[in-house]
Amino acid sequence: MDHQSERLKYLRLLAREYPNVRAASSEIIHLQAILSLPKGTEHFMSDLHGEAEAFVHILNNASGAVREKVDIVLRDSLPADECARMATLIYYPEEKLEELAEAAPNRAEWYRITLSRLIDICRLCASKYTRAKVRRALPRWNGDIINELLNKNNDIFNKRAYFDTVIASIVETDRAEDFIISMCNLIKRLVVDHLHIVGDIFDRGPRADIIMDMLMEHHSVDIQWGNHDVLWMGAATGSRTCIATVLSNSITYNNLEMIETGYGISLRPLSLFADEVYRNSDVTCFMPKAGTEGSDTPLDRTRAARMHKAIAIIQFKLEGQTIQRNPSFHMDDRLLLDKVDYEAGTVQLPSGVYPLRDCDFPTIDPADPYTLTPEETELMAQLKRSFLRSEKLQRHIRFLYSKGGLYKCFNGNLLFHGCVPMDENGEFLKFSFGGKELSGKALMDWCETVAREGYYARERTDERQFGKDFLWFLWCGRHSPSFGRDHIATFERRLVEDKSTWVEPKNAYYTYYNEDEVCVRILREFGLEGDHCHIVNGHVPVKTKDGESPLKAGGRLIVIDGGFSRAYQSTTGIAGYTLVYDSWGIHITAHEPFPGKRTAIEDNKDILSTSMAFDRSESRIRISETDNGKVLQQTINDLKDLLSAFRRGEIKEDNSDMD
Template sequence: MKQNSMNQQKYLRLLAQQYPNVRAASSEIIHLEAILNLPKGTEHFMSDLHGEADAFVHILNNASGAVREKVDLVLQDSLPADERAQLATLIYYPEEKLEELVSVAPDRAEWYRITLSRLVEICRLSASKYTRAKVRKALPLWNGDIINELLNKNNDILNKREYFSSVIATIIETDCAEDFIISMCNLIKHLVVDHLHIVGDIFDRGPRADIIMDLLMEHHSVDIQWGNHDVLWMGAATGSRTCIATVLSNSITYHNLEMIETGYGISLRPLALFADEVYRDSDVSCFVPKPTADSKESAVDITRAARMHKAIEIIQFKLEGQTIGRNPSFGMDDRRLLHKIDFEAGTVRLESGVHPLRDRDFPTIDPADPYALSSEEGELMVQLEKAFLRSEKLQRHIRFLYSKGGLYKCFNGNLLYHGCVPMQEDGAFLRFAFDGQTLCGKALLDWCESAARQGYYAQKGTPERQFGKDFLWFLWCGRHSPLFGRDHIATFERRLIEDQSTWVEPKNPYYAYYNDSEVCVRILREFGLEGDHCHIVNGHVPVKTKDGESPIKADGRLIVIDGGFCRAYQPTTGIAGYTLVYDSWGIHITAHEPFPGRRNAIRENKDILSTSMAFDRSEARIRIRETDIGAELQQTIADLKALLRAFKCGEIKEDSSLSMANNTQG
């Protein structure tokens, strides 16, 4: 028999510490082979959440219709549609809905018994494609053993029929029914979705991205592909003053100061005092925040917000100019615009010509040194930087984004990224010159992710740290950044120039080529993915459904799942976003109508109206064997078989004295 190499033998000896004898290794092989034949778990894809916490919570709870599907499968022959909708709402919002339903139940004990029995059946179906060990890990600590017993009941076994009835009766008798109902509802939601993908842009526009982040941190299995709005907040958390100014400008624009002050505990009083002092008599009409349908601000509040907006946006323009000036590799010198202003004439010189400014009152800009902060602006930014760095909750959220996130992910044959793989006009991958290297395609995204991490983790005060902080800003809005995907962001023009032709933000050629299946196949191959069932899952650019645009592009090779989750986009898109579900039968995309509101969802059992369309259905059920986890398990099985051979030929000695009871993995 050919002996194992020295390195392999060393590895097998380490493996033998976990599986010390033939029986232990054999048992694990049997266990893993069985897992390979289970159906693959359901993956749920969401993108461009933009702080819309209520809609996110609902779609997370209903798993884009997958939970209601389970309810219907179990109860469609025994329960009318309105009662199934009521039960689904209970699963989505158990604490809130339970109180309402119990209060109107004519016989509370009987309602508990029936509801628990129905939830057990739905939970059994949801758990049916997992090992018992995996289900046990999902169970709550305090009542998990009892729920586990209920899930493994069999009404056909006469000896146990009374046993299960007695368990439920005792749960009700001991006043634990409501706690068990809540536990069962949460377990169903856990089991219906095995893994959650967030394809970028958790932050900005909507009111409470911090609530979304809290929920993602509680999720049992999630990955995140950073969006450009996410890296902007990541930059702000590093103390990048450019990113901080931009974050605050965006937050004022979309009336999101509650998240800044209440969510993250960052006081904006210094900014308000500065703005009231410096811009009290200034024209701030160009800086009035965007109106909202539910805004209740007074004229005084709006004026103060406009002053704050003008104050921080002028600082933003200055800091952007500084960032571009110290990073010539960004290739953005033409976006330094303050020195192109003729302050006497009230005009600015752009490539398109000389344009009059809508606002000519800039008390803090020194025409001789327009990018320098005034002493008061400098003091303000010191205070704001400290506030962002000291926000414990913000720092916790950003560490989570770094630990669970990246620029892209390859998962079960799908390539996930938020923005684009930058391209040239001829369709070739666009090359960037960074750090003495010329980078494109996958190598570019890998380098960009490394630089983004450097901004947070490099030693403070070092050039590496400063570049990383600046690079996070570049990823947010830099020329053809893979997360931004445009030539430039026209904030200055939109704010200060009337001529709307200057507001255009030309897209990277990628967005013309991503309709081409051959190009998408080339992108997939660049990231090591080949095969008929490989896809790109893309966020970032809203799909204009009302104009007939389809989210499925390039003959199904690419799917865009940003369709207007954010309310600010819905007039443009005509819907409230797309989500994707990839289960053991294939992939289907779901289009969502606007969320009717948490109150209506709970009281009226109003779900988000959704239309689901399968576009890559498998002829046979997809098994774990065919997934990335399956490939890892098959490698583990091969290693264990090598260990068995080593035991049997005496290359490694068995330790038969050790119990194998604790060696089998869950």
Template sequence: MDLIKPTKEDVMQHLKYLRMLSHQYPNIQSASTEIINLQAILGLPKGTEHFMSDLHGEYEAFIHIRNSASGAIREKVDALYQNTVPAAERAELSTLIYYPKAKLQEISERNEDLSEWYKITLNRLMEICRLLGSKYTRSKVRKALPEDFAYIIDELINLSYDALNKQDYYANILSTIIDIDRADDFIIALCTTIKRLIVDRLHIVGDIFDRGPRADIVLDCLMEHHCVDIQWGNHDILWMGAATGSRTCVATVLNNSITYNNLEVIEGGYGISLRPLALFANEVYKDADISRFMPRTVAEGNYNRKDLMLGARMHKAIAIIQFKLEGQIIKRHPEYRMDDRMLLHRIDYEAGTIEIEGKRYPLTDCDFPTVDRDDPYALTEEEALLMRQLKSAFQHSEKLQRHVQFLYSKGSLYKCFNKNLLFHGCIPLNPDGSLMEFSFGGQTLSGRGLMDYADAVARRGYYAREGTPEKQYGKDFLWFLWCGRNSPLCGRKKIATFERLWVDDPSAWEEPKNAYYRYTDDEDIATFLLGQFGLGTPYSHIINGHMPVKAGAGESPIKAGGKLIVIDGGFCRAYQSTTGIAGYTLIYNSYGLRLCSHEPFAGLDNAIKLNKDILSTQVVFDRASSRIKVDETDAGEGIRELIADLKLLLAAYRLGVVSERHDK
């Protein structure tokens, strides 16, 4: 309510709220000061937003791009020192900001006397802090400072250079820091401040898990970030389902991890023992045909035949359990319309074939030692015991539970932020471009209504009381979001896991995508979808993950006349042969939108020792006609509402209906 001159009626209508607000602003002076402060903030440039997606456990590349803010830090270093500092020194200074502890150690090992280097470096870091802090209020900068050096940094970056005394004061502070051997700690504090100031908010547009080695390290880093939100991806929702105790999600997580020979995150990251699965597989599948189940080993791996055989047995064992449990969910939920994905009862053991979507295919093997032909979706007693053990291990992994709680607290299925719509998968569409309808919980849902419902039920799967129908329904729905027909996170008719393992014919492996992906270049459809979420401005965009852009083949990530931006460009090494690059990221600052494409990361050692940055190409594709101010952001809307409320409070004080307090 933006009221210039509030009336007495306005004040009396909101009197209860104004009395509560008076506890925070107890008199005319405090309310007036805050109005002046807030009005000034509206005129500042908007903070920088950094978008990343489809990280897939590639923690080294993620850490580097996060630390470098997709090249924004190097850009600031060059802006300050391009004409005065050689390129090699600028590269070293940038690396120092990215990895201060490791770089300081590397520098100290090759230099005996660092006193002069400390003076130069501290001055340069202070200048960068001063530049970055200039777009924020002093209060906000102060809150970003590391506690141990907050007072000193605040003094230094707000110094006046006019007075000689102040220049001496400045020099004495830095000299003393060096003399008392606190220079390293102070440099680390300054580098931390720079990284915090360069990006106001980090958006992760889905898929932190699977494929790459250590999603847990990525999540540890995200939990330390000062301001982050996450839009769940299909791989994230699968792990969230496993953490809730969904046996189907647990089996699928293990099947995926074994397929890509990526058990380090399971055992090393989350401390989940796979010994029960190994013992079961070695016993039940010791004589089974496992030729199709050998792990996809990396070239540099050092694996003996015994390990590979065990991995293959574990793979086949958990895959069959997965298909049994999926069949049980599909039986419980006819509304998923996935009966055609129940395949075990369609096997003709005598003929060695299977019927899939009305067509019969030869099977690569008919060795299913635990499948009861009369009741193919029932677990054996041994399988049921195994899944109880594995379910318990996932539920009792303290680190996994902490990470999943973080995903729920900071995450959602989609987010509307500063006129942009962020989601990982798709808004399901029919072939004619209309919204696809789903029937869940007695409701017909589509578009935003479907997304809101799915978000709520996903939370129920984790937070509903154990043993209740709500809990079971939520756990099953998490699995549906992972792979269900046309689900907003899967975006496909099916995931052909069974077919790839047991059928040689590639035509059976096809995974038809939802019609949404046919319309990604249609500006009218993009505008229509934005409107569904109340984002009808000319400056609104859909920011999408999940669909790798084949940049090497000339595909552009900027679609629908600039209304839709896809930032899945192949962060994961497994996808880089398809995409031709190693990921897209997006920067949205006060000047507009800038897309960055990245070459593969050569590793932390090269970055630290040789100052090797990720080679990136930047394209500014939506430049603001004038610099975007806080006034034009979501935060600005909240500030304007608070200003209006404070004006009402001023009126209440002046009318005498709320009493001022001047507590000492």
């Protein structure tokens, strides 16, 4: 079939949706009008690490964008403290509403004034969208009424009384609080058109499951997998290696609430096993990090340390089995249990022989160190069943697969969590897997395909097993794209006193990403070119307190991991970076530590933030300049071809729907 015949076939299919000149031309008019609207605001967050309270707050305030809208509408009529209260109401309407209404001298009048102010703020937020898009964002039960109020025009004399009557009726029928909550949630939805999560939702912080619940409710989101995310994805496949590592990490950070309460995974089998096998064992090296003051007791920590030691030894064994099963990982030097002299209490590392802090390993057979005991095998079978049967965990992981990937190109920006691996000469590092030599974009695409096979390939197939192992490789494998280091020094950090062995050398990417030419080459590898194209990167915290800048290569690359996790904040000096890309350009925001939800609500305390614009557009960016705009323009072109086909008689119009 020649090109013209294929084109005509496509136009006939298009004519089923637009059967005549009137329908096609109306859609062209509609789409061309959309192209002239300002682009929607994109919000970028990274390395959330389970810090649910801080995440929810920054999601609610859109990195300051919500407060900006409040100030634009109200700053000329209200003092700053009143604007702050209004912003807090928008962030937390259910929690803040009763306090503000109770304090008002006239509750009904407060409802009326607050509704009017929220309508004005919401109208500003909705002004960059079509009315159809705003309608789709409205709640079902009161959407028609809100839609009427948003299209209020005080200059239309005949409708002034109508709008006043609508608001008065809302108050009189005791529906004001419901409408206020709906308006607040609508404002937050309209302020941000699309949310990007640039990796590492899981680990360290207490409730990554709450973050996942929030993301699943978001109207438009994509996720770039971080190495902590792929580890949990591996655990959800039933990979014993990933399960053991997830549990070891969770105990390290004294973070078992999410495992047991969030995902309903019982750790009783691990606790019983640890108490039996390690009751008289030295567990000093495996003490979890202290929780908040008063949250645990010495007995709690000792029991957790026994569990930690039990699962860590199993982890080291299973990691060894995974490495032995996969010579293509080239990680034989990380087989360390067979390098231990159990009598001398030392280990042979590539850099020399080092004494061990602990050599009491009752489940390790020095002659066969990587084999699980029958009791360890049964324990891992129980834990595997629990992970596979956790409905909430499986739902969250399916969402990660459906909305996520290793990288994303979006409106001229390249987003990924870790790195595009490079060699010492600044060239894309070549990997050999399955007889293929892969690097750059081809490597990332292949890695993502295999990661999906680990979850979706048929059980008991080679593809499924390799995919499960490969998810572990993405977590900590040598120079993997989501890890970006030579190795992970978990064994050394637990058991070797000499801290020089704890170093985890970074991939050369983290040296070369300071060079504009290298960043331009990476962007070109992924099909992006132009002065306003950027790389948005997470993974490695920016040490702001030491003077490090999140902007690399003159702003061509932006690192937005600034220490969202409390565990990193002493290192970075701040509590994270976020990025906002609106119709005027891109600006990055540095956040101070979050004072907590209760303080935010009671004292109207926002996260203190400093914003810096670094790529401001000379003119407002329109939808026509976005990826979606290109799709819409292609549709317009197709519809124009359809109009020509109608007029030439190549396709007959269907006017049966006309009067």
